Each structure stands twice: as structure tokens, then as C-alpha cells.
Amino acid sequence: MIRVNRNHLYLKTLPVSSILCPLCGASGKMEMAFYQVQIETDNIHNTRKITASVSCSNCNKDIPNIRWNNGLDEFYRTEKKQIKVITSFKIGTKGKVLLWIAGIFFGAIFILLAVLYIYGHMKSK
Ligand SMILES: [Zn+2]
DSSP states (O other): OOOOEEEEEEEEEEEETTOBOTTTOOBSOEEEEEEEEEEESSSEEEEEEEEEEEEETTTTEEEOGGGOOHHHHHHHHHHHHHOOOOOOHHHHHHHHHHHHHHHHHHHHHHHHHHHHHHHHHHHHO
16 A cells, blocks of 8 residues: 655745736735645655645635636736746656766767777878
8 A cells, every 4th residue: 555645835925916806806915825736655756736726815715716717817827837846856866867878978979089080090191
């Protein structure tokens, strides 16, 4: 049995300006908090999935996802693209491996060119 937890890592809160609250109709009183969904198993796997919650300081209520109006939907979609999510250590290791492969690859090309250069010089004499 594998234990799986779902955590929501807090990312940031942004004021939602010039959008009317779907519950009380007040303008510019809402805040949107962004969270990154983290799936936790034996190792921790972060995912790129982002969720958000909206609260209104005028009516002191959280606006459930289903009550979001077009303005809130669009705000969420635009801001979501700007957010750089924390990637998991697995991707970090993969990145290092890719860097190593790239290093070896370019090193090999350099040696090959050097050998060809030397060979060309020897031949012309
Ligand atoms: Zn409200």
C-alpha cells in the first residue's frame, strides 16, 4: 500500500482589481491565492498543476470555483501562465545528466576537430 498525500503549496496572493465579486457585487475587493499541487508518495513529486482560491474582503466569503465569473476565470488563466512552479528534484537530476551529456558531446566534437586539424597538417607536409 503506497501512501499518497496531496498538499497544496502556497505560492502567492494577488489582488483582483476591477472585477466584480460574484457574491456581493463589490469591485476590487477580491484576492486570489495560488497554490501548487504537490503529490507526495515515498519520494516527493511536485506537479505543475496550479489551483487558486478567491476570497472577498467585502462580504468575507470564499468564492467557490463554480461561482467564478468570466473575469475571474480570465484573471486565473492569465496569472497562471506567469507563475514559475517549483519543479521536483527528479527534473533537477535529469537536467544535470543532460548537462553532462552535452559536455561530453561537445568535448568529443572538439577532440575530433583537433585530430582532423592535426591530421590535415601532417598530410600537407
Ligand atoms: Zn464579495
